[in-house]
Amino acid sequence: MSLSDFAPALLNVENPVPDGLVDPKGRPAGRRFDVYRNNVVHSLSEALASAYPVIQKLVGEDFFKSMANVFVRQFPPSSPLMFQFANEFPTFLETFPPVRHLPYLPDVARLERARRQCYSAADADPIDGTVLTGATPEQLMSARLSLHPSLRVVVSIYPIFTIWENNNNDIQKPLPTGGQDILISRPLDTVNMQTLPKGGADFLRALYENKTLAEATDIGSETDGFDLTSNISGLLAAQILIKTTM
Amino acid sequence: MTYATQSNIPSLVGVGYKTQHIDDINTNSGTVKWLEIHAENYMADGGPLIKQLRHLRENFPISCHGVGLSIGGELPLDQDHLNRLKKLIDWLQPGLFSEHLAWSTHEGGFLNDLLPLPYNSSTVTRVADHIDQVQNTLGRQMLLENPSTYVAFKSTTMDEIDFLSDIVSRTGCGLLLDVNNVFVSGTNQDYSPEDYIDRFPVEHIGELHLGGHAEDMDDHGETLLIDSHDNPVVDPVWKLFDRLLARSGPKPTLVEWDNDIPDWQILESEASRATDALGRAA
Numbered sequence: 001m002s003l004s005d006f007a008p009a010l011l012n013v014e015n016p017v018p019d020g021l022v023d024p025k026g027r028p029a030g031r032r033f034d035v036y037r038n039n040v041v042h043s044l045s046e047a048l049a050s051a052y053p054v055i056q057k058l059v060g061e062d063f064f065k066s067m068a069n070v071f072v073r074q075f076p077p078s079s080p081l082m083f084q085f086a087n088e089f090p091t092f093l094e095t096f097p098p099v100r101h102l103p104y105l106p107d108v109a110r111l112e113r114a115r116r117q118c119y120s121a122a123d124a125d126p127i128d129g130t131v132l133t134g135a136t137p138e139q140l141m142s143a144r145l146s147l148h149p150s151l152r153v154v155v156s157i158y159p160i161f162t163i164w165e166n167n168n169n170d171i172q173k174p175l176p177t178g179g180q181d182i183l184i185s186r187p188l189d190t191v192n193m194q195t196l197p198k199g200g201a202d203f204l205r206a207l208y209e210n211k212t213l214a215e216a217t218d219i220g221s222e223t224d225g226f227d228l229t230s231n232i233s234g235l236l237a238a239q240i241l242i243k244t245t246m
Numbered sequence: 247m248t249y250a251t252q253s254n255i256p257s258l259v260g261v262g263y264k265t266q267h268i269d270d271i272n273t274n275s276g277t278v279k280w281l282e283i284h285a286e287n288y289m290a291d292g293g294p295l296i297k298q299l300r301h302l303r304e305n306f307p308i309s310c311h312g313v314g315l316s317i318g319g320e321l322p323l324d325q326d327h328l329n330r331l332k333k334l335i336d337w338l339q340p341g342l343f344s345e346h347l348a349w350s351t352h353e354g355g356f357l358n359d360l361l362p363l364p365y366n367s368s369t370v371t372r373v374a375d376h377i378d379q380v381q382n383t384l385g386r387q388m389l390l391e392n393p394s395t396y397v398a399f400k401s402t403t404m405d406e407i408d409f410l411s412d413i414v415s416r417t418g419c420g421l422l423l424d425v426n427n428v429f430v431s432g433t434n435q436d437y438s439p440e441d442y443i444d445r446f447p448v449e450h451i452g453e454l455h456l457g458g459h460a461e462d463m464d465d466h467g468e469t470l471l472i473d474s475h476d477n478p479v480v481d482p483v484w485k486l487f488d489r490l491l492a493r494s495g496p497k498p499t500l501v502e503w504d505n506d507i508p509d510w511q512i513l514e515s516e517a518s519r520a521t522d523a524l525g526r527a528a
Contacts, residue, residue: 004353023464
């Protein structure tokens with residue numbers, strides 16, 4: 001037999017046990033093959049649960065397990081780097097009919113994915129924000145700011161930060177009305193999150209694309225209520241500045 | 247091309263490193279002499295795990311165990327993955343590097359399990375070619391581990407020891423003998439684990455593994471052992487370990503416990519039992 005019959009039969013229970021697999025007495029392998037089927041699906045489901053613990057909490061363990069059974073068959077890992085497994089999960093949740101009544105779920109999953117990516121992103125040393133205070137306003141506005149490689153931003157029309165916090169920490173904070181945009185970063189060893197002020201996500205994206213502070217301010221200002229000072233202090237509080245080019 | 251064995255791993259006991267044990271490891275009483283890591287967990291761009299490993303290697307000899315190369319697979323080895331492995335090995339400089347006689351990747355992707363292959367003249371050539379490629383890329387010797395298996399192949403024409411010996415003579419690789427896997431496969435495949443131990447080419451052993459398994463049953467009510475790494479090592483495996491050591495003398499020995507990970511004290515007591523056995527064989 002070719003191993004290329006073996007692999008699809010692991011993920012598709014309706015496929016028969018491949019020919020040529022036997023027990024030591026030469027009888028068809030039967031349940032023995034199921035050990036591999038179970039190992040594969042179980043290990044991938046566990047990996048999914050450890051990547052998306054808050055989603056598991058939101059839908060419950062039993063439901064999560066059934067959903068994982070569907071997901072891991074559709075999206076098995078593309079490489080042996082399991083910390084990258086299941087990046088398709090947020091999009092999967094958008095199209096999985098049984099969770100259509102939970103429209104915030106995909107964005108909460110995006111937040112969990114961003115946290116995980118942030119955790120294993122490249123390292124860099126944050127610099128002290130005082131370099132900004134010493135500059136003239138002209139120097140400052142023409143400066144380009146390099147941001148920490150662990151930086152991730154998730155925007156949502158749902159209050160996903162509070163949903164995440166409540167479920168991760170078993171607390172009951174009242175949900176704010178409207179959405180939350182979140183900055184996720186790991187300046188040192190811990191993944192930190194903070195909600196972004198109005199226009200903050202666009203402002204950060206512009207900086208990330210190496211635009212000047214003046215250009216990024218223009219882009220941020222397209223959102224009503226954008227305030228440069230609170231955005232800069234948020235950026236400094238998050239310790240995500242690693243270089244300034246003036 | 248063959249590569250010399252070059253190891254700073256002592257013929258004493260190590261454990262599989264789990265991040266939840268970091269504090270215990272830093273204050274460990276000295277039973278555990280070295281640590282083994284799974285290569286694929288340290289292939290990210292950065293982050294605390296890698297930082298932790300850089301610190302650990304200052305205090306412990308480190309052995310590196312790959313779980314994703316798919317050496318037994320029909321596909322060519324994934325060159326990107328091999329390059330990532332080389333990058334890790336180059337900075338980590340582990341005392342030993344080992345991988346499995348198994349496969350895990352096929353056209354549809356990575357299956358996160360160690361899957362079996364038939365043993366015959368075409369698979370022995372393929373595995374030997376893959377091992378040559380790994381050793382030439384890394385510029386060092388690797389160890390190949392005997393698997394736990396649950397099914398047999400009609401297309402198998404060689405027994406496992408002949409297969410492994412052939413691979414060693416073709417590639418110059420070393421062997422990692424997992425004693426629990428011998429017990430699991432022997433039970434599942436209806437051969438004597440003792441005979442396997444007695445025939446094993448001990449002169450090529452670079453490392454030993456000990457671990458726990460679970461018990462199940464096949465369609466015909468025969469015992470089927472599952473290599474679960476979620477339990478203490480069972481007495482029959484300790485006996486096989488003694489039997490092996492009487493032939494091989496002390497070798498670097500790893501206690502593996504990868505699922506339902508216990509408190510450090512439990513792992514340490516397993517390590518201590520293995521240390522006693524190595525002491526008796528010295």
